[in-house]
Amino acid sequence: MINRRYEEAKAMYKQFGVDTDAALKKLNDIQISMHCWQGDDVVGFDGADSLSGGIQTTGNYPGRATNVQELMDDMDEVFSMVPGTHRINLHASYAIFDDEKVDRDKLEPKHFEKWMQYAKKRGIGIDFNPTLFAHPKAVGLTLASPDESIRQFWINHCKACIRISQYFAEELDTYCLMNIWIPDGLKDIPGDRLGPRKRFKQSLDEILSIDYDKEKVIVCLESKVFGIGMESYTVGSSEFTLNYAQQAHIAPLLDNGHYHPTEVVSDKLSSTLLFFDKVALHVTRPVRWDSDHVVLFDDETKEIAKEIVRNDALDRVYIGLDFFDASINRISAWTVGMHNMQKALLHALLMPMDTLRTLQDQEDFTQIMAIQETLKTFPLGDVWNYYLQTHDCPTGFSWYDEVMNYETSELEKRGAHHE
Numbered sequence: 001m002i003n004r005r006y007e008e009a010k011a012m013y014k015q016f017g018v019d020t021d022a023a024l025k026k027l028n029d030i031q032i033s034m035h036c037w038q039g040d041d042v043v044g045f046d047g048a049d050s051l052s053g054g055i056q057t058t059g060n061y062p063g064r065a066t067n068v069q070e071l072m073d074d075m076d077e078v079f080s081m082v083p084g085t086h087r088i089n090l091h092a093s094y095a096i097f098d099d100e101k102v103d104r105d106k107l108e109p110k111h112f113e114k115w116m117q118y119a120k121k122r123g124i125g126i127d128f129n130p131t132l133f134a135h136p137k138a139v140g141l142t143l144a145s146p147d148e149s150i151r152q153f154w155i156n157h158c159k160a161c162i163r164i165s166q167y168f169a170e171e172l173d174t175y176c177l178m179n180i181w182i183p184d185g186l187k188d189i190p191g192d193r194l195g196p197r198k199r200f201k202q203s204l205d206e207i208l209s210i211d212y213d214k215e216k217v218i219v220c221l222e223s224k225v226f227g228i229g230m231e232s233y234t235v236g237s238s239e240f241t242l243n244y245a246q247q248a249h250i251a252p253l254l255d256n257g258h259y260h261p262t263e264v265v266s267d268k269l270s271s272t273l274l275f276f277d278k279v280a281l282h283v284t285r286p287v288r289w290d291s292d293h294v295v296l297f298d299d300e301t302k303e304i305a306k307e308i309v310r311n312d313a314l315d316r317v318y319i320g321l322d323f324f325d326a327s328i329n330r331i332s333a334w335t336v337g338m339h340n341m342q343k344a345l346l347h348a349l350l351m352p353m354d355t356l357r358t359l360q361d362q363e364d365f366t367q368i369m370a371i372q373e374t375l376k377t378f379p380l381g382d383v384w385n386y387y388l389q390t391h392d393c394p395t396g397f398s399w400y401d402e403v404m405n406y407e408t409s410e411l412e413k414r415g416a417h418h419e
């Protein structure tokens with residue numbers, strides 16, 4: 001049945017000159033970096049008792065991973081339902097302390113050895129993030145702090161994270177994307193906008209001055225427009241980030257929850273790709289604010305994927321996910337988000353991009369609309385289902401039964417909800 005439907009779909013797409021086999025082959029090469037923090041509501045393992053930094057997880061669905069084994073098991077469960085080989089994205093707060101606990105400025109590769117082993121065993125890469133929130137020294141500004149000892153603490157943390165990133169890259173024989181995001185900002189109208197930005201710039205210069213292998217560690221910088229309690233001023237704004245990344249030869253990271261509500265990352269990608277070799281993404285779903293809802297197969301996700309595919313930028317855009325929903329089954333949240341990113345990419349790969357480009361240059365806007373609207377009801381689902389089948393992943397809706405079985409056999413054994 002799945003094969004027959006695939007053959008029919010293949011013939012339909014062929015009418016527009018689209019080769020479904022070639023599209024699936026390309027899709028199979030695309031790695032998505034799956035963020036570990038959906039599994040435990042961004043709590044981490046280094047003792048933070050609450051989230052801070054203007055981000056917020058809401059919901060109290062049972063089954064949160066409360067230790068590294070549970071988190072790894074949960075990620076394996078998700079990967080068993082997601083076709084292809086992907087990557088994992090860790091925060092520094094997921095350090096594993098077997099013996100003595102150290103503060104974030106003293107983190108070393110040994111604190112991530114178990115994660116490295118996890119990835120090595122599965123033949124996947126690791127991406128990494130310094131964690132500049134949920135910590136006693138992150139109550140005010142961090143890398144932009146006027147308190148020199150606090151600023152230095154976070155500089156040392158980021159330097160430690162570059163060393164850990166290089167360790168991952170060397171051990172796993174694949175690059176490590178290291179993303180710096182700081183929550184620094186102010187609730188109300190600032191008395192000084194320049195000072196914190198100057199200090200942030202100086203901190204970044206100091207962090208990047210360490211000797212590291214730029215082929216192995218790809219440092220990127222994530223901007224933001226505002227956070228909870230930081231509504232009036234964000235140090236790492238979009239302008240700061242793009243300008244800094246350009247002059248420091250690092251990559252910008254665009255999170256599609258980090259812009260004004262009518263701005264879209266899909267429209268920013270082509271401009272950014274013209275001026276940067278590498279661009280990193282956090283694909284998320286902002287609902288009225290940077291709420292980090294699960295990524296859906298919605299218009300903006302499809303549009304982002306179209307921009308990556310049609311600009312031939314699959315090897316220059318680093319796709320990572322960034323959402324954390326605690327109100328639903330977390331394994332389902334992850335799986336839906338991963339599947340939807342893949343479906344959006346497949347949707348883009350199944351479009352006659354060259355034809356659409358030519359039609360635009362010929363000003364045949366009627367045909368562009370006609371093709372795009374016709375394709376909307378084409379059997380993408382049959383191509384997707386076939387792809388799932390060829391990877392021994394649950395097809396159709398059966399992934400949901402798998403999630404529910406896992407909920408019964410594993411998640412329900414876990415203790416009470418967290419606060």
Ligand SMILES: C[C@H](O)[C@H](O)[C@@H](O)C(=O)CO
Pocket residue numbers: 037042055129181222224255282290322
């Ligand atoms: C936990 C993430 O690193 C964090 O969400 C950051 O990427 C962000 O998007 C903050 O709003």
Ligand SMILES: [Mn+2]
Pocket residue numbers: 222255282322
């Ligand atoms: Mn983000």
